[in-house]
Amino acid sequence: MALYTGHTGVVHSVLFSPDGNTLATSGNDGTVRLWDTDVFNDLATLTHTACTIAGRSLTEREWRRYVPGGVAYHRICP
Incomplete structure (x- = not known):
């Protein structure tokens, strides 16, 4: 990352x-x-980076905005 x-x-x-x-x-x-x-071409890296920067999982609304289409919403942070 x-x-x-x-x-x-x-x-x-x-x-x-x-x-x-x-x-x-x-x-x-x-x-x-x-x-x-x-770094943003890899979904795993993108979601991990987002989690690290935000310090929390993305909301469903943020997910729809920033994660490539077709990937179902799920919590990405522990």
């Missing part, structure tokens, strides 16, 4: 590249970072 960490301040801008393979972020620490988004 990969978490996007590195800014030392608040992230205030986020933008995906046109092909969706890169995420650009900028923060009030004066840095711009580029992230490889391949």
Whole structure:
């Protein structure tokens, strides 16, 4: 699993590249970072990352919004 960490301040801008393979972020620490988004191509990694970031399971509404279609809702966090 990969978490996007590195800014030392608040992230205030986020933008995906046109092909969706890169995420650009900028923060009030004066840095711009580029992230490889391949981590989101694997459903297990995606759900684990979401659980880690949120600190809880996704709600059914969040699941429908962020998890690829056809995957039934279930709790992903212990």
